[in-house]
Amino acid sequence: MKVGFIGLGRMGEGMAGCLIRAGHQLVVYNRTASRADPLVAQGATVATDPADACEGEIVITMLADDAAVAGVVFGDRGVLGHLKPGAVHLSMSSISVELSERLLAEHTKASQAFVSSPVFGRPHVAASGQLNILMAGAPAACKTCLPLLESMGQKVFPLGERPSDANLVKLSGNFLIAAAIEALAESVALVSKAGIDRKTFVDIMNTTLFGSPIYKIYGSLIAEEKYEPAGFAAPLGLKDVRLALAAAEHLRVPMPLGALLRERFITLLAQGGENLDWAALGLVAARDSGQARTKS
């Protein structure tokens, strides 16, 4: 299948690689063109603008945020103006429910299809084709996308016909992770100030109660105060919590824990944490409780 792929960040690069290895013919576009080089070496063609990547049946977008997606879709030489009638825009970025709804409306008006497929997984998971992938959109369009998604993920979770549902589930998942991080941050600060070994505490929690990848990864980062380099940076954590809260406000769903997380991320950023992993909520809890960082 001839596939356009827009957005070659750390996630997109790995995902595009999976598609090439699965035998698809890729036309890739990235604002910083040099990031396409490794893919070109594997057989991809480079597009000079988003429109150039829209000649096939499907164009995939995998970008940082709403603004980036809106830029490549609604801008000059954008996806909306150049995708063929009947072709599919497969959006895999973590974007807002609001933008997802707007994309559905605009693509429908242009006789194009829109499928939303945000993913769970870090860059190395993307590179190995082991992502967990959500999928929502019109059945025929989803059917077109499915083989591609299966090339990029270990499992695809269909969520019905409304694309924005997949975005809301993705945001809710990130909310759950952020909540787990904050809970770990506060409890580690507590036992640590009492003089109990932080790693022992986290190990016991993982052995006895949680046994979950999320608790293992973030428990370990917080216990070891290892916040750099960022696997998922704090400003992205703030962004996703904010988007979840915006969706919740629109639906009239109070989320007090979400509100707390938002303020904690802002505190982290106010104190110089722009480049730290979102696990660095552990740093906020340590500072708030008057504990010096044990590692620099």
Next chain:
Amino acid sequence: MKVGFIGLGRMGEGMAGCLIRAGHQLVVYNRTASRADPLVAQGATVATDPADACEGEIVITMLADDAAVAGVVFGDRGVLGHLKPGAVHLSMSSISVELSERLLAEHTKASQAFVSSPVFGRPHVAASGQLNILMAGAPAACKTCLPLLESMGQKVFPLGERPSDANLVKLSGNFLIAAAIEALAESVALVSKAGIDRKTFVDIMNTTLFGSPIYKIYGSLIAEEKYEPAGFAAPLGLKDVRLALAAAEHLRVPMPLGALLRERFITLLAQGGENLDWAALGLVAARDSGQARTKS
């Protein structure tokens, strides 16, 4: 070994049964004496008061809260006044750090030993001897207790010489569970009000991110709004969060998520939830967001 066992609630009964099956000679005491009958049938002797249960090398307490433990220890015919010098009080209840410290001080003054061993696990886990058990106290006393603990649990986690450390770890574990419940409650309320199937959401979260017993159990209870009968009742959840916050205040550790959980439990209780499982924070989130309960 001759062992006293005080407190035959749903947890204590199962734990005492494990000890009998392991060949220990048990003298059991419970305020409501009839609860001892099944254990007597297995070979236990009944004590008429706490003092009667204190004739051996070890007396175990497994009671509901601080007041109950203080009652059997400090009251007339209590443990403190009747345990032999050198014998061990093995406290397995979820009690406060403060009471744990007081017990250590008083038992030490009376030349008795004190070991703190709170447990993780529900009643059916206790009955099958599969609890996870924390242990902190003087090394010699811990050594005396270890075979008993191994009869009751799948694993024993030593936490050093200060008994109250085991209590703080237990309280922190329950705080982590309550935080997970609240996070699930809010996110389920959000996706549910958006029209997304609650169970599908919880299944995806467990498959993709968490894969943890805690998220499976509580995600399922909240998705199905199954809050009765209570496996662990809401007032006990409130109690443990309050004890964690009290320890945190004493240590000067702010826990904003803990504070939020406390208020949510109080809201639940104010609205008639005294007999519901602590998972019923899901009910608070549903009501707050204007969603009628789908099941009665």
Next chain:
Amino acid sequence: MKVGFIGLGRMGEGMAGCLIRAGHQLVVYNRTASRADPLVAQGATVATDPADACEGEIVITMLADDAAVAGVVFGDRGVLGHLKPGAVHLSMSSISVELSERLLAEHTKASQAFVSSPVFGRPHVAASGQLNILMAGAPAACKTCLPLLESMGQKVFPLGERPSDANLVKLSGNFLIAAAIEALAESVALVSKAGIDRKTFVDIMNTTLFGSPIYKIYGSLIAEEKYEPAGFAAPLGLKDVRLALAAAEHLRVPMPLGALLRERFITLLAQGGENLDWAALGLVAARDSGQARTKS
């Protein structure tokens, strides 16, 4: 002076009346034209679109929110396209810091001046010319506006040259009021459930500690559970808190109390409070604590 006035809601109508009584020649515009009738009876001229109201030295906007202001300014036949070079757009609505900054930039580009003057006061205060009025903008433009502002208010508070500063102070003021409402709501729920007379409590607080119009007004509304008709409706309260939080996020200032207020307003709206006064946070506190409303 020849003055355009756009927006004849309950606030705008009173303010425009003050200007007419002060001898200014008014050209008024409102989307629902009939609301202009009383002012026409006093001598005002009716404009058929925003552009028609832009022929003089000053055009005033007094509208509900960002969207309404952006509509009349940036739309076809809008203020931006028709205000004369050197003339002043005097914005008196409660809008976001972000829109205020955009208005400054766009008007400057069009060689027009922009002054921001949000107000404190309810409709009856506006009608009597007793508003408290903030003012920020270029000195020459402020000087042009000052006589008009003095016709509408008891006092004008200059806040320097950056228009958005006046908007941030206005939003911060509304945040302070919302915080006072929530504090009253919670404390009234507490003493009320203890059986203490709600009005006695509020009276004592006003006599002994606060003696402030805000505490008197809102204490009384909450004690008497008088949430209709809305003087300032709950959705507007939510909007202003959200705008304060957005400005705070942009500046990296955590506001945990602001976050709490946002969730409380959402709870109120989720439970049917769209048409209630923002004092109805008192209703949320009453419900959360399991207290039936004493008045229907």
Next chain:
Amino acid sequence: MKVGFIGLGRMGEGMAGCLIRAGHQLVVYNRTASRADPLVAQGATVATDPADACEGEIVITMLADDAAVAGVVFGDRGVLGHLKPGAVHLSMSSISVELSERLLAEHTKASQAFVSSPVFGRPHVAASGQLNILMAGAPAACKTCLPLLESMGQKVFPLGERPSDANLVKLSGNFLIAAAIEALAESVALVSKAGIDRKTFVDIMNTTLFGSPIYKIYGSLIAEEKYEPAGFAAPLGLKDVRLALAAAEHLRVPMPLGALLRERFITLLAQGGENLDWAALGLVAARDSGQARTKS
């Protein structure tokens, strides 16, 4: 009237002075005896222990907290054991609802009367006899106390027959003040980080909206970052918020703003604020938002 007075801290000293000036015969007791010297110079007699101060019709206690009151009442040579039948214990300290209920029960059992009269006002207000005083208890006992209370206060607010109601109103009043402090702290942090003058902001708020002594005093302390010397120290603020929350938990009244205040005070204390005024919540907001203190 012959009056015992126990507790000569900064508040008690001023209050006792008012009683002497009003012509009452005072027997004073303080743990640190030398604090009685100025009152002795005015005609008071010194008691050597609490019992010595209990020979008349009334004994007043004005102490720092529950522990201090319980000490002088229930200890050896304490008030409970030595007050005459029919005499009144007039408690003016800020104590918990729980202790107030216990005092009523114990004094009643001992055929003594118990009146609760906590006060609003700082030390210099106490010295000038201008306190605002709450009063609750049996009518006859209140009648006995009234002339004394009127010597110490500008106004006495009767609150019925249940003494603990006066304590709950006092705690609720301090909750309202703490809430106002936090609201000011957050809004000052916001406008300050935006570059707006802090004092101008506070002045406008006081002129336009609040005009309340509380907002004037605390707005000024926060704007000027003047947190020493403490008029009312942060640990006392934490104590009163904690007592309000304890009463609220007992009554099943969630107070999310109260919970937030508790955590903010703990943060302040964790970061070295034990000796600062409770207005130093302003310092927490400044630090959280990454703003250096402008004054040392």
